[in-house]
Each structure stands twice: as C-alpha cells, then as structure tokens.
Amino acid sequence: MLxxxxxxxxxxxxxxxxxxxxxxxxxxVILFLVIPTFIVIPMSFSDSQYLEFPxxxxxxxxxxxxxxxxxxxxxxxxxxxxxxxxxxxxxxxxVLAAYALHTAKVAFVRLAFVLLIxxxxxxxxxxAIGAFxxxxxxxxxxxxxxxxxxxxxxxxxxxxxxxxxxxxxxxMAQEDAARSLGxxxxxxxxTVTLPQVRFAVVTAALLSFLTSFDEVVVAMFVSGGDNxxxxxxxxxxxxxxxxxxxxxxxxxxxxxxxxxxxxxxxFGARSK
Amino acid sequence: MAGTAxxxxxxxxxxRDARIERLKLFGLSSPALxxxxxxxxxxxxxxxxxxxxxxxxxxxxxxxxxxxxxxxYERIFTTTFEVSLLxxxxxxxxxxxxxxxxxxxxxxxxxxxMIAVLLPFWTSLLVRTYAWLVLLQRExxxxxxxxxxxxWDEPVRMVHDMTGTLVGMVHIMLPFLILPVYGAMKxxxxxxxxxxxxxxASPTRAFWTVFCPLTLPGLFAGALMVFILCLGFFVxxxxxxxxxxxxxSMKIVSNIQLFVNWGAASALGVVLLALTVAILWIASRFLxxxxxxxxxx
Amino acid sequence: MTARQTEAxxxxxxxxxxxxxxxxxxxxxxxxxxxxxxxxxxxPSGSGKTTLLMVLAGFTRPDRGSxxxxxxxxxxxxxxxxxxxxxxxxxxxxxHMTVAGNVAYPLRLRNVPKAEITERVERALETVxxxxxxxxxxxxxSGGQRQRVALARSIVFEPRILLMDEPLSALDKKLRDQMQxxxxxxHDKLGMTTVYVTHDQREALTMSDRIAVVxxxxxxxxxxxxxxxxxxxNRFVAxxxxxxxxxxxRRSGRGVAFGDMALTINGPVPEADNLLLMIRPERVTLVRxxxxxxxxxxxxxxxxxxxxxQGDSYLLQSELVDGTLLTMRGAVRGANLSAMPTxxxxxxxxxxxxxxxxxxxxxx
Numbered sequence: 001m002l003x004x005x006x007x008x009x010x011x012x013x014x015x016x017x018x019x020x021x022x023x024x025x026x027x028x029v030i031l032f033l034v035i036p037t038f039i040v041i042p043m044s045f046s047d048s049q050y051l052e053f054p055x056x057x058x059x060x061x062x063x064x065x066x067x068x069x070x071x072x073x074x075x076x077x078x079x080x081x082x083x084x085x086x087x088x089x090x091x092x093x094x095v096l097a098a099y100a101l102h103t104a105k106v107a108f109v110r111l112a113f114v115l116l117i118x119x120x121x122x123x124x125x126x127x128a129i130g131a132f133x134x135x136x137x138x139x140x141x142x143x144x145x146x147x148x149x150x151x152x153x154x155x156x157x158x159x160x161x162x163x164x165x166x167x168x169x170x171x172m173a174q175e176d177a178a179r180s181l182g183x184x185x186x187x188x189x190x191t192v193t194l195p196q197v198r199f200a201v202v203t204a205a206l207l208s209f210l211t212s213f214d215e216v217v218v219a220m221f222v223s224g225g226d227n228x229x230x231x232x233x234x235x236x237x238x239x240x241x242x243x244x245x246x247x248x249x250x251x252x253x254x255x256x257x258x259x260x261x262x263x264x265x266x267f268g269a270r271s272k
Numbered sequence: 273m274a275g276t277a278x279x280x281x282x283x284x285x286x287x288r289d290a291r292i293e294r295l296k297l298f299g300l301s302s303p304a305l306x307x308x309x310x311x312x313x314x315x316x317x318x319x320x321x322x323x324x325x326x327x328x329x330x331x332x333x334x335x336x337x338x339x340x341x342x343x344x345y346e347r348i349f350t351t352t353f354e355v356s357l358l359x360x361x362x363x364x365x366x367x368x369x370x371x372x373x374x375x376x377x378x379x380x381x382x383x384x385x386m387i388a389v390l391l392p393f394w395t396s397l398l399v400r401t402y403a404w405l406v407l408l409q410r411e412x413x414x415x416x417x418x419x420x421x422x423x424w425d426e427p428v429r430m431v432h433d434m435t436g437t438l439v440g441m442v443h444i445m446l447p448f449l450i451l452p453v454y455g456a457m458k459x460x461x462x463x464x465x466x467x468x469x470x471x472x473a474s475p476t477r478a479f480w481t482v483f484c485p486l487t488l489p490g491l492f493a494g495a496l497m498v499f500i501l502c503l504g505f506f507v508x509x510x511x512x513x514x515x516x517x518x519x520x521s522m523k524i525v526s527n528i529q530l531f532v533n534w535g536a537a538s539a540l541g542v543v544l545l546a547l548t549v550a551i552l553w554i555a556s557r558f559l560x561x562x563x564x565x566x567x568x569x
Numbered sequence: 570m571t572a573r574q575t576e577a578x579x580x581x582x583x584x585x586x587x588x589x590x591x592x593x594x595x596x597x598x599x600x601x602x603x604x605x606x607x608x609x610x611x612x613p614s615g616s617g618k619t620t621l622l623m624v625l626a627g628f629t630r631p632d633r634g635s636x637x638x639x640x641x642x643x644x645x646x647x648x649x650x651x652x653x654x655x656x657x658x659x660x661x662x663x664x665h666m667t668v669a670g671n672v673a674y675p676l677r678l679r680n681v682p683k684a685e686i687t688e689r690v691e692r693a694l695e696t697v698x699x700x701x702x703x704x705x706x707x708x709x710x711s712g713g714q715r716q717r718v719a720l721a722r723s724i725v726f727e728p729r730i731l732l733m734d735e736p737l738s739a740l741d742k743k744l745r746d747q748m749q750x751x752x753x754x755x756h757d758k759l760g761m762t763t764v765y766v767t768h769d770q771r772e773a774l775t776m777s778d779r780i781a782v783v784x785x786x787x788x789x790x791x792x793x794x795x796x797x798x799x800x801x802x803n804r805f806v807a808x809x810x811x812x813x814x815x816x817x818x819r820r821s822g823r824g825v826a827f828g829d830m831a832l833t834i835n836g837p838v839p840e841a842d843n844l845l846l847m848i849r850p851e852r853v854t855l856v857r858x859x860x861x862x863x864x865x866x867x868x869x870x871x872x873x874x875x876x877x878x879q880g881d882s883y884l885l886q887s888e889l890v891d892g893t894l895l896t897m898r899g900a901v902r903g904a905n906l907s908a909m910p911t912x913x914x915x916x917x918x919x920x921x922x923x924x925x926x927x928x929x930x931x932x933x
Contacts, residue, residue, distance in 0.1 A: 022369060022372070022373050023373070025366075025369055025370070025373070026369075026370055026373040026374075026385075029366055029367075029370045029446075030385065030388045032366075032443065032446075033388050033389060033392050033443070033446060033447075034388050034391070034392070035407075036392070036400055036403040036404055036407060036443060037391055037392045037395050037399075037400060037403065039403050039406065039407060039413065040399065040402065040403050040406065043406065050411065051406050051412075052411075053413045093303050093304040093307065094304060096300040096301065096303065096304065097300065097301035097303075097304035097305070099300060100297055100298055100299070100300035100301035101301060103297055104294060104297040104298040104300075104301075105294070106294055106297075106298050109298075112298075112301055112305060115305060115308055115309075115313070116301075116304060116305065116308060118308065118312065118313075119308065119312055121500065121548060121549075121552060122312065122316065122504075122545060122548070123503065123504025123521060123541070123544050123545065123548060124504060124506065124521075125504060125506050125521040125524050125525060125541065125544075126316060126319070126504070126524075126541045126544065126545055127311075127312060127315075127316075129315075129319065129524065129525075129528055129537060129538075129541065130311075130312065130315025130316050130318070130319055131311055131312075131315060132528075133315055133318060133319065133534070134310075134311070134314065134315045134318070149307060149310075149311050150311055152307060152311075153307055153308050153311045153312050156304055156307070156308065160304075171659065171661065173657045173658070173659065173661040174661045174662075174663060176626075176628055176648070176657070176661065177655070177657055177661035177662075177663075177722075178663075178674070179627075179628075179647075179648040179649045180626055180627075180628075180648050180649070180651075180653065180654070180655040180723075180732075181649075181654075181674055181675035181678065181722065181723070181726070182649050182650075182652070182675050182678040182679060182726065183649055183674075183678050184647070184649050185647075185649075187678070188649075191674075192663055195665050196663075196664070196665055210394055213396070214394075214395075214396035214397065214398070216396075216397070216398050216506075216507050217506050217507065220525075231396065231398050234398055234402070235398060235507065235511075238398075238401075238402055238405065238511050239510075239511065242405060242406060242409065246402055247402075247406070250396075250399040250402055250403070253395075253396050253399050254395055254396075254399060257391075257394050257395045257396065258391065260394075261390065261391065261394045265390075280633055281583070281584050281633050281634050281635045282633055282634065282635060282644050282645065283632060283633035285645050286630055286631060286632065286633060286644065286645065287632075289630060289645055290630050293630075
C-alpha cells in the first residue's frame with residue numbers, strides 16, 4: 001500500500017500520494033452527483049408519511065397509492081404515449097434532415113443547421129409560452145398531438161447532432177458505389193448507409209424518448225386537461241408538499257432512465 | 273450558330289437537373305425545418321410582436337419601459353445573473369479538477385466513473401430537484417447527519433433560498449461542464465506534457481503552462497453552455513428557491529399564469545432571448561458554435 | 570474458367586465544361602474512347618482527371634456538354650441507370666456485408682434469380698483469383714484482396730464500360746506492380762472499354778493503350794504511351810512524364826539551333842515561337858576519348874558537376890556552355906564503371922538525331 005503512494009501517477013513523476021487531494025475531491029464529486037440521483041429510491045419504500053432515510057419501516061404503500069390513483073395513471077399513460085410518439089416522429093425527421101444537411105450542396109445548409117439546433121439554445125420558457133400561444137389558436141392545447149410536436153422540436157437537435165456526426169464518419173463513397181452498381185439513391189441509403197449508422201439512429205431515438213419523457217416546462221403549459229404529463233403533475237405536487245408518492249414515481253422514472261441509457265450506451269459504443 | 277449550339281450543349285437540361293436534385297435533397301430536411309418554424313420560430317416572432325403591444329392594444333414600449341422603471345425587475349435580472357455566474361463558477365471549480373481526474377484514469381476505469389456523470393445527466397431534472405428538496409429540508413438527511421456528527425446543533429435552513437437553488441443548479445449543470453472539458457483533456461497529446469517536463473518544467477508548471485491552456489476551448493464551451501442554460505432556467509429555482517429566488521423565466525411564467533399579461537411576459541422573453549443570442553454571437557467569434565451544441569452530448 | 574467476353578461500348582465526350590465558381594475543373598473537354606480500349610487519364614491532383622471520371626460515372630453534373638455511350642446520350646442519366654462498373658480509390662466496399670454479399674449486390678438490384686447470383690458471384694471471384702472467399706468479412710481482407718473484391722463487384726453485372734479511380738493508390742509498391750499487370754490481363758480477357766485515372770505516370774505507361782494527360786481541366790495530349798514519352802506535345806507533358814532537361818533552341822532553316830550550334834533532329838519541329846529541345850537522361854551518351862560517333866550526332870561540350878552512383882546506373886550532371894545543367898543516366902557495366910567521370914572533368918555528350926525531340930515550350 002505504501003508503495004502505491006510513492007508510485008508515479010503520471011508521466012511527469014507526480015506520485016499517487018501527491019495526488020490524494022485530487023482523489024478525495026473526486027470521491028466527493030461522485031457522491032455529490034450520484035447520491036441525489038438515487039437517494040429517493042430507498043425513501044420510496046418507506047412506510048412513513050414523512051420522507052426518511054434510512055426508512056424505519058419498509059412498505060410499498062406509496063407505490064400502491066400511485067397505482068391506485070387514476071390521476072397518476074392517466075399522467076403516466078400520457079407521458080409514455082407522448083414519449084413514444086415523439087421518438088417515432090423525431091427520429092425519422094431528424095435522420096432525413098441530417099442526411100439532407102450532409103449531402104445537399106446548398107448555400108443555406110448552414111442556416112438550416114443553425115435553425116434545427118436553435119431549440120437547444122432558446123430558453124425553454126420561451127418555447128413553452130410560444131407553443132402555448134399558438135396552440136390556443138390552433139386548438140392543439142392539452143392534446144397529445146400538440147405535445148408530440150413540441151417535444152419533437154426539442155428532440156430534433158439531438159437527433160440531428162448524433163446522426164449527423166455518424167454521417168460525418170461514414171464513407172459516403174459507399175453510397176456512390178451502390179449507385180454505380182445500379183441502386184437509386186433512396187435504395188443506396190436504405191441498403192448501404194442506414195445499416196451502418198443504425199446504432200447512432202437507435203441512440204438518437206432513445207435520447208428523443210428521454211427528452212420527451214423528462215420534459216417539464218413545455219409540458220407545464222401545453223399539457224393538461226385530459227392529457228397531463230407525469231412531469232407536469234409532479235411539478236405541481238412538488239410546490240405544494242413533499243408527497244412520498246413522488247418518491248415512488250421518481251424511482252420508476254429513474255429505472256426507466258437507467259434502462260434507456262444502458263441501451264443507448266450499448267448502441268452508442270457499437271456505433272463507434 | 274452551330275458553335276453556340278455546341279457550346280450550350282444540354283446546358284439548360286443539366287441546370288434543371290441540378291436544381292431538381294438540390295431541391296429534392298434539401299427537401300428531405302423540410303419536415304423538420306417546418307416543424308421548428310411553426311412550433312418555435314413563428315411563436316417567438318409572435319411574442320416579439322406582442323412585446324410591443326401596450327395595454328390599449330396599440331404600439332407601445334411600455335413593456336420595456338416597465339423593466340427599467342420598476343425596481344422589482346432590476347432585482348430579477350440581478351438575481352438571474354448572480355445565480356448564473358455563481359453556478360457557472362462553482363461548476364468550473366468542481367468540474368474542472370474532476371474532469372482532470374477522469375482524464376488521468378485508464379480507459380476502463382474512466383468509463384466506469386463516467387457513468388457517475390452520465391446517469392445524473394440523463395435522469396429527469398425534476399427527479400433530481402425533488403431529491404435535493406428532500407435532502408436539504410429541515411428534517412432532511414443532510415441536517416440529520418450533520419447534527420449526528422456534531423457539525424451543527426440546530427437544523428440549518430438550506431432549502432427555499434439561494435443556497436438550495438445553487439446546490440441544485442450546480443448539480444444539474446456539472447455534467448454540461450465536465451463532458452466538454454473531459455473531451456478537450458482527452459484530445460491533448462500526452463507527449464506535449466512529457467516534452468514540457470523534458471524541457472525542465474516542474475509538474476505544476478507543465479500543468480499550468482502547457483496542459484491547462486490547451487483545455488481552455490473545452491472549458492470555455494462548457495462554461496458558456498452552463499451559463500446560457502442557467503439564464504433561462506426555471507424548474508430548479510422554482511422548486512428549491514421557495515419564492516425567494518426569482519429568475520427571469522419564473523417572472524415570465526408568473527406574468528402569464530397569474531397576471532395573464534402577455535405583453536410583459538413577451539418583453540421579458542425577448543430580452544432573455546436577446547441576451548442568449550448576444551452571448552452566443554460573441555462566443556461564436558471565438559469558437560465553433562457546433563462544438564458548443566455538440567458539447568453536451 | 571471462361572469469362573464471357575462482353576461487348577464493349579465506345580465513349581464519346583464532347584465539349585464538357587464544369588466550373589466551380591471561377592475555377593474551370595473541366596474546360597470544354599472532348600475525348601473519344603475507342604470500344605474495348607484501356608485509356609488512362611493522367612494528371613497531377615486538381616487537374617480535373619477525377620472530375621472527368623465522375624462525369625462519366627454520373628456523380629458530377631457538368632455545366633454543359635454531351636456524353637455518349639455508344640449511340641446513347643447519357644449526360645443527364647443518373648448514375649444507377651448508366652450501367653457502368655466503377656471502382657473507387659478506397660474500394661468503398663460495404664463492411665456490413667460479406668465478400669459474396671458485396672459482389673452479389675448489383676445482381677440483386679437487377680433481380681437476377683438466386684441460383685444464378687450464386688454462380689455468377691463465384692465466377693467473378695474466381696476471375697479476380699478470390700475463389701472460395703465469398704463468406705469472408707471485408708474486415709478480414711488485406712488491401713490487395715479488397716481491391717480484387719471491389720473489382721469483382723464492378724464487373725459481375727457485365728457492364729460494357731469500366732471506370733477505375735486510382736484503384737492501386739492505397740497498395741504498397743510491390744503489390745501495385747503486380748496488380749498493374751493483373752488488371753491489364755483482366756482487361757484483355759473481359760474486353761470492356763476501360764477508363765482509368767491515376768497520377769502515377771509509370772502506372773499509366775505500363776497499362777494503357779492510350780493516355781490522356783490532363784491539366785487545368787484540359788486534355789494536354791492524347792496519345793499512346795510511346796508517343797507521349799518520345800514526342801510530348803508540350804513542356805507540361807514532357808515534364809510530367811519522365812525526367813528531362815530542356816534546352817532553349819531557335820528555328821534555323823529547316824532545323825533548329827542551340828546557341829551557335831545547328832542541331833540535327835529527325836522529328837518534326839512544331840509551329841511555335843518558343844521551342845525547347847527535350848533531352849531524356851537515358852538517351853544521352855558519354856563520348857569516350859578516341860571513340861567514334863556517327864557524324865550527324867549532336868555533341869555538347871560540358872563540365873561535370875555531380876556524379877551519383879545509384880547501383881543499377883549512375884547520374885551525371887554536367888554544365889553546358891550556357892550554364893544549363895544537363896542530366897544524363899549512364900549504364901554501370903564493364904569499362905563504364907572504371908571510367909566513370911569525376912567532378913570537374915570536361916566531357917563530350919552525344920545525342921543521336923532520333924533521340925532529339927523539339928517541343929512547344931509555351932508550357933501549358
């Protein structure tokens with residue numbers, strides 16, 4: 001053990017011992033990042049009215065409460081429906097756009113790219129009230145369609161960036177080769193290009209799902225009525241009280257995130 | 273005449289073909305562009321228009337004048353900048369050394385610790401904000417354990433104020449800083465640092481004169497991203513600030529939800545957007561914007 | 570095995586122009602490729618040779634011009650309907666398919682029955698000496714093998730025209746030399762009209778029936794390798810192909826003169842104001858003391874400035890009366906070896922009338 005302290009940690013002969021401060025700091029940062037992400041999981045299994053850690057008595061009552069609540073169930077269904085639809089709409093739209101931006105030799109490709117990533121840059125509140133205003137006029141307020149459109153706009157930058165960078169590292173000569181061998185462009189894309197960027201496409205789809213599923217601010221304004229999202233209801237509940245049911249819902253959301261991200265990581269790693 | 277005919281051989285047809293191909297290809301991006309246009313650009317344009325409509329329905333600058341005249345607005349802007357600057361500063365202070373730690377680890381270990389950054393990054397920010405609410409409250413885990421260890425005797429108030437807001441914001445923003453900085457550090461050629469050491473620089477000196485300057489573009493991109501996201505942030509200050517920390521975006525929401533004053537909300541939104549665009553524009557003169565856009569992911 | 574001899578098609582390029590902004594990538598290019606011919610487009614990078622090939626393949630759309638495969642005008646035909654085989658610089662094989670999958674790709678697009686696909690794929694692989702490699706993955710192949718797969722894929726659907734874009738540039742020298750011969754044999758066997766792009770003059774000289782030297786988007790000269798080397802049309806071609814020394818000469822009577830010295834040449838003198846005598850290093854000989862030379866030979870007095878022994882030969886650089894440095898390559902054998910001149914020697918260099926070519930010196 002003593003040897004380790006004196007062994008060099010870097011090429012420039014700084015020892016591990018000399019770096020203890022860095023390791024201590026890193027440990028604190030990891031705790032800081034991870035604990036708040038997972039602390040609600042054990043708390044959600046507590047029997048107490050008040051959130052306590054560690055729970056004195058374990059129970060599933062908050063999960064029962066969640067499952068028995070028609071409001072929470074409705075919100076969950078809406079959130080899942082909207083997230084899946086957002087994924088289904090944003091992915092092909094984003095892939096097509098990324099392909100167009102990658103291949104079209106038009107002057108305003110740059111402008112189009114900037115336009116497509118603006119949803120990432122514009123403050124969400126602005127997107128939210130803007131969409132709210134337009135949806136009132138278009139009769140899209142509190143509809144799944146409206147939510148899916150708004151969330152698609154938020155997910156598009158991710159799809160365009162993730163898939164776009166996959167196109168960049170793809171050798172487009174392959175598509176030319178396919179065309180010279182007799183494939184029309186769309187067929188060359190489907191049989192040669194797409195299969196090779198498929199992991200990036202799947203990653204982008206999963207990220208689109210999460211973007212929609214976790215989105216709060218836009219949902220606060222344009223969801224509601226028959227179609228409230230989970231995040232909207234949670235946010236409203238948070239402002240009133242610290243309801244342990246939310247811990248149970250949070251746990252479910254964390255589980256969904258972990259599953260989706262694990263999938264994304266697996267696909268992401270394979271796309272490289 | 274035959275000469276002209278040959279010189280212009282198929283020129284019209286080829287030009288037409290080129291135009292059609294361009295249109296077809298570019299057309300593939302039109303559904304996405306159209307959606308962004310209808311859901312984002314047009315409404316924001318509409319808000320821009322609304323910001324210049326007064327209470328009497330005519331053109332007016334009263335929505336902007338109000339921001340200058342009323343003391344409360346000055347406080348909101350000060351708070352917004354204060355929170356954004358502090359969050360960015362804290363994120364740099366914590367995130368830079370951590371990114372350095374990650375960059376020094378061997379590949380597999382770095383990937384493992386990277387999960388600690390990526391998992392919170394993709395976990396719903398509402399869930400994380402809620403967790404902080406629970407952790408920081410009077411009867412929360414932090415107060416309880418601090419008192420158990422004798423760090424303080426009375427429960428300390430940490431939520432529903434600036435402290436809680438900052439803690440929550442830094443937690444949410446850290447990955448946005450760590451990822452680009454880590455990327456910049458990983459792309460540095462180790463031989464450069466070795467060369468510096470070889471030339472007689474002490475490890476500390478090699479770090480500050482060679483390594484650190486090379487990571488600045490990544491740091492700048494990350495810090496910029498964090499700052500811009502902070503400026504428009506809503507959820508975390510709304511939940512953890514307990515009404516005491518009022519940022520621009522929260523005022524926009526209350527202007528609409530409580531006062532139904534679209535003019536006032538729009539004007540604030542326009543100012544917020546203008547600030548964001550101005551910062552991005554200034555930054556784009558030093559940095560590649562796509563790099564910033566890609567940095568978070 | 571017997572490869573079916575496909576009926577080749579002639580290619581007629583007329584007045585093809587392509588500009589990028591103010592740059593002429595192709596400047597009113599016209600070119601006829603004879604049916605069954607192996608024609609090489611040779612030029613430095615940025616000369617327009619690849620652009621011209623891409624126009625033939627349909628990937629680059631010119632501003633104007635006509636392109637005929639046989640009697641069929643194809644300038645506006647999209648690439649997938651042109652029915653030309655093409656190989657790419659980095660092979661552009663599909664890594665997500667096997668070798669057989671790659672070669673079968675054009676056949677599947679043409680709805681060829683399954684049994685026939687299998688048979689034709691194997692036959693094509695045998696043609697490129699990769700019989701039995703069908704189930705391999707692309708990643709398992711060496712550079713040379715990949716090149717062969719790319720070739721098999723581009724000929725399996727029996728196109729009547731084959732386009733090749735620097736197919737050997739990624740291979741090491743030894744393999745490249747071997748593949749050059751192989752490609753040429755394959756061409757002779759299959760008989761398709763072949764247009765080949767390269768920047769390597771030796772490769773062009775080795776393989777081609779005719780070579781079109783391209784520069785600044787124009788064809789500088791279109792000729793057989795022999796003609797190109799011996800009678801380059803201008804300074805650019807002479808410079809680009811082989812090494813040479815250029816002496817400024819002027820018209821004098823029916824021949825030309827270098828300074829005061831009238832030269833004897835057998836070839837034609839081009840109609841140009843600016844004339845150069847092109848001297849290839851290996852065509853110059855050293856006149857030994859007491860050695861008799863043909864009376865009509867041209868003889869230059871010179872002072873040796875540099876001697877470089879290169880194993881199979883030696884290079885001699887000597888200064889002529891006007892200060893020009895003339896390079897000569899001498900054979901290394903027997904008496905030559907022991908009598909290799911040394912720096913400072915005054916020597917006489919001999920150039921036979923057949924080896925003296927006068928070219929248009931106005932460059933390019």
